Amino acid sequence: MSAAKNARTSATNATSRDGALGQYVVGIDLGTTHSALAFADASATSDKPRIDVMPISQIVARGQLEAQALLPSFLYFAHLSSDGPMALPWDPKRTYAVGEYARSRGVEAPARLISSAKSWLSHAGVDRRSALLPLGAEPDVEKISPVEASWRYLEHMREAWGAQPGRVAEHALAAQDVVIAVPASFDASARELTAEAANAAGIEHLTLIEEPQAALYAWIDAMGDRWRTQVKPGDVILVVDVGGGTTDFSAIAALDRSGSLELARVAVGEHILLGGDNMDLALAHLVKGKLEAQGKEIDRWQMVALTHACRAAKERLLTDADLPSMPIAIASRGSKLLGGGLRADLTRDEVTSTLVEGYFPLVDAAARPAVRPRGALTQVGLPYASDPAVTKHLAAFLARQADATRKLEGFPVPQPQAEKAGALLHPTALLFNGGVMKGKLLRDRVVAALDSWLVADGAPKVRVLDGADLDLAVARGAAAYGLARRGRGIRIRGGTARAYYVGIESPAPAVPGVEPPITAMCLAPFGMEEGSEADLPPHELGVVVGEPIRFRFFGSSVRRADRAGTTLERWKREELDELAPIEVTLPAEGRREGDVVPVRLRAAVTEMGTLLVEAVPLSPLKPDERWKVELNVRSSE
Amino acid sequence: MPPDPPLAFFPRLALAWAAFFRILFDGLFAREVAKLRPSGELPPIPTARASMASLPTIPPPAPVDTALQLLGLFQREGRFVDFLEQDIATFSDADVGAAARVVHEGCRKALRAHARVEPVRTEEEGTRVTVPAGFEPGEVKLSGNVTGAPPFTGVLRHRGWRAVDFQLPIAIADHDAAVLAPAEVEL
Numbered sequence: 001m002s003a004a005k006n007a008r009t010s011a012t013n014a015t016s017r018d019g020a021l022g023q024y025v026v027g028i029d030l031g032t033t034h035s036a037l038a039f040a041d042a043s044a045t046s047d048k049p050r051i052d053v054m055p056i057s058q059i060v061a062r063g064q065l066e067a068q069a070l071l072p073s074f075l076y077f078a079h080l081s082s083d084g085p086m087a088l089p090w091d092p093k094r095t096y097a098v099g100e101y102a103r104s105r106g107v108e109a110p111a112r113l114i115s116s117a118k119s120w121l122s123h124a125g126v127d128r129r130s131a132l133l134p135l136g137a138e139p140d141v142e143k144i145s146p147v148e149a150s151w152r153y154l155e156h157m158r159e160a161w162g163a164q165p166g167r168v169a170e171h172a173l174a175a176q177d178v179v180i181a182v183p184a185s186f187d188a189s190a191r192e193l194t195a196e197a198a199n200a201a202g203i204e205h206l207t208l209i210e211e212p213q214a215a216l217y218a219w220i221d222a223m224g225d226r227w228r229t230q231v232k233p234g235d236v237i238l239v240v241d242v243g244g245g246t247t248d249f250s251a252i253a254a255l256d257r258s259g260s261l262e263l264a265r266v267a268v269g270e271h272i273l274l275g276g277d278n279m280d281l282a283l284a285h286l287v288k289g290k291l292e293a294q295g296k297e298i299d300r301w302q303m304v305a306l307t308h309a310c311r312a313a314k315e316r317l318l319t320d321a322d323l324p325s326m327p328i329a330i331a332s333r334g335s336k337l338l339g340g341g342l343r344a345d346l347t348r349d350e351v352t353s354t355l356v357e358g359y360f361p362l363v364d365a366a367a368r369p370a371v372r373p374r375g376a377l378t379q380v381g382l383p384y385a386s387d388p389a390v391t392k393h394l395a396a397f398l399a400r401q402a403d404a405t406r407k408l409e410g411f412p413v414p415q416p417q418a419e420k421a422g423a424l425l426h427p428t429a430l431l432f433n434g435g436v437m438k439g440k441l442l443r444d445r446v447v448a449a450l451d452s453w454l455v456a457d458g459a460p461k462v463r464v465l466d467g468a469d470l471d472l473a474v475a476r477g478a479a480a481y482g483l484a485r486r487g488r489g490i491r492i493r494g495g496t497a498r499a500y501y502v503g504i505e506s507p508a509p510a511v512p513g514v515e516p517p518i519t520a521m522c523l524a525p526f527g528m529e530e531g532s533e534a535d536l537p538p539h540e541l542g543v544v545v546g547e548p549i550r551f552r553f554f555g556s557s558v559r560r561a562d563r564a565g566t567t568l569e570r571w572k573r574e575e576l577d578e579l580a581p582i583e584v585t586l587p588a589e590g591r592r593e594g595d596v597v598p599v600r601l602r603a604a605v606t607e608m609g610t611l612l613v614e615a616v617p618l619s620p621l622k623p624d625e626r627w628k629v630e631l632n633v634r635s636s637e
Numbered sequence: 638m639p640p641d642p643p644l645a646f647f648p649r650l651a652l653a654w655a656a657f658f659r660i661l662f663d664g665l666f667a668r669e670v671a672k673l674r675p676s677g678e679l680p681p682i683p684t685a686r687a688s689m690a691s692l693p694t695i696p697p698p699a700p701v702d703t704a705l706q707l708l709g710l711f712q713r714e715g716r717f718v719d720f721l722e723q724d725i726a727t728f729s730d731a732d733v734g735a736a737a738r739v740v741h742e743g744c745r746k747a748l749r750a751h752a753r754v755e756p757v758r759t760e761e762e763g764t765r766v767t768v769p770a771g772f773e774p775g776e777v778k779l780s781g782n783v784t785g786a787p788p789f790t791g792v793l794r795h796r797g798w799r800a801v802d803f804q805l806p807i808a809i810a811d812h813d814a815a816v817l818a819p820a821e822v823e824l
Binding site: 059060061062063064065066068084087088089092108309312327329330331333335336337338339341343 | 706709710713716719720722723725728731732733735736738739740742750806807808809810811812813814818819821
């Protein structure tokens, strides 16, 4: 816990670097279910340094170490008296395992396993610095926070990097430029918590990048110079990223800026907890139902084996259109392999109806995901998407972002339908990312749905950009971005994907049962670039010295025109999302406890890519006096 | 310059002993040694002393740790040992088939994750092929009317397999590789 606190105070200091640049740029995909690391030698004199994936050494079975391209994002706390330590070459006494063995051992002892830490990291409903994982573990199992779990994954990658043969001190990851990819839908506090975890893990020169942007960088890198023949000003590239745990959409526009091609990320989607794991589980339940109809009972262990078998069968059926069905065989658990096993078939029709129709239905452009009202007494748990239809989420994203390219400088194609109700943003190109999109039938289905909407609007069909490795593109692209930041390759412009607002209660007579009216003042406009600071808004707020003061905090991914200081009296419900509140405590230094000090809130985006909000006193006692406003306060108790 | 004097017997014995194992387990070293041997020439006529040095001895058995590790891997991923250790005679083909799928899928995944296996000959089996002079006898096995001198012409009966890039996990100290699978007790 104390380490976490230290990390918090120093997280924002890690932005600037003094002295020489590191030899390597390193890209990290810190995924919900898998992580990966790619790197390039930036000291190479060639035009385009090669980007390689580093296989990550990890425990793969009891007493067995192996380097694999993907590090499963799982953490298992060893039961020391039976498991023994989770020895690594660099730490023979470690009490937990990260990676492949953590995942497989966690199936056998689930109460000691942490999974989906990243989804917890972005869950505003819990205190993400509190030790709550593994959820519901017995008292004798160590618990850590979502931030610390992410820190342990990054730390493992730092150590595995350092343990590569031939490393010397200046190769340490701490000395390299590290780019970590986060979902485009991560809000300011989830980004900051990721930076905090990276800092605690010993990563000193950090930049964040949005995952869909990383996927596009990877595609550009894979295409070499040919990419310029495939993307022209006026293109809108839609990135559809469906990973193990989350679905993420972004739109990137190609612009003509004084004759040269420029890329700008113009829209990002909402955070959707929906991914391949849900799909595998759906298939496993389907097969389980068939087995139970034969009078077989399925226990928890068999269910896990069934899920694995269904994943393998699904991948074959989605890739090979000629296979009518795939056999699913689950062996008995004891040493007698034959007898007591389970045998079923997963047919093409079942995969089609469950996955293709269930998760990727051909819907009308006006379709929207169903919203399930949350019960008042919801358990502590992840806010999974209540509608599994990826295509409905996509239609909602395109409708919400219909105006994304209007008034965009250098964008040559006016979108004529933008004024019309029910209008959609019209992508011209499509880039897939994430393991789920390896299934050809699912890719075809996304294209078919999108084309039907585009054709109905009289727009041309979308072209698919091929050629990226769907599992490793994000790590590679993050490294490519690291190179681009050093001037080696095109950069995608974008800035913050949201505008941020602080909620201010308006003075009004109290009416019982009616919430006081609230206005939202823009602190940080949409599209703030890294290393920039917003204007100081005119609105003053009173802060009591020595007491924590909370403000309601909002984000908007659609209000592009608001400037810092713009005050909204009313807004459409879907325009602003309420985020976890922000909090500031003024230390009593030089002031009397209980005094009210007028301050203004000012926002900046750090070089690292995190949002920094500060309270600036109107009458400072010393030059440049300001206090950091804490972004990540748990929203509701 | 006169040649160096020959080495005495006991230093030679020690050298032979060390070289034997290095050649056996270090492929790169073995390749270097092989280059020292003039190809196509008859081996030199052994002197009395040399024949004493090369008294036929059976080499000690190869270390089994990596073999145990491989068995453990196939058991973990594909229930390989379970399958071999069970008497399958009393089970129906459907049962054996279901079990074979488990073993096949798991062991194949394990094999492919740790080695690339490729055919020695790329031609279709059943076609006529020519084995040129200077072929590697370890790679091609001749059968049938085995006589004459290369090039040989015959029908390819089996393409052969060769493992490329074989790599096993690194065993961490204190791990007993002989335990192919631990007993499991559910609490």
